Amino acid sequence: MRIGELSRATGVEVETIRYYEKAGLLPPPSRADNGYRAYSSSHLERLAFVRHCRALDISLADIGRLLDFLDHPEAACGDINRLVEAQLDRVRARIVSLQALERQLSALRRHCDEDLQVRDCGILQELVGAARGEACACHERGAPA
Template sequence: MKIGEISEKSGIPVETIRYYEKIGLLPAPERQDNGYRAYRQAHLDRLLFIRRCRGLDMAQDEIRQLIQLADNPDADCSDVDALLTRHLSHVRERLQELANLEATLERLQQACSHGRTVAECGILEGLTSELGDPGGAGADNHIPGTHGPG
């Protein structure tokens, strides 16, 4: 398969496939005499595995660890379970952060009453005060990736 074909079959853009090769998540395919990459079914299987992991919001390092574990099929699966447990804990922390963010945004929205000027805006005032600080001074509750690619 050429890169365009494996991209279509996997639903992963060509640029991302090249990136996965560059960072070692996808083994480099053999090159044909004409210089084109020659992908095999194993590459497609790996890309689909990566896509499923990304769909579960796993980080590249987590995916890399799972791939390494998968490459040793006779090993005890407790490491896989431990990785998933850590990831689930992280997801639960993020859910709590999102709940806190939602509560803060609701408080800000309640601070606004219609028919006022921007100078009197309760939302803007709240963003400059404690009302707009969801986790206390210096808290970083922004969750990368929640607003799309970035």
């Protein structure tokens, strides 16, 4: 199959497929007589694997490690467990960060609950004040912006 067909079959953009090839996540495809790349079902499967890993927000470096494990099925899977555990730690840290961001935005949002003119918007006043180094409603006193 050609790259466009592979793209449609996996939902991965053509440029991303080319990038994955350059990054070594996909083996180089063979070339047809006309010079076009000719992808096989193994490319389709590998690309679907990469896409699924990216949907789990696994880094390209870690996806490369997982692909190496796939290529060496006799290896122990302890490192895979540690890799996924590290990913879980990153996700959990991001959740905590996003919850703090939600609290900050909610505090900011409470400063303008009317349909006012821009000059009277409490949200913009808070943001401008923070840009000037003043305390902002969305950050506790002494907390970094």
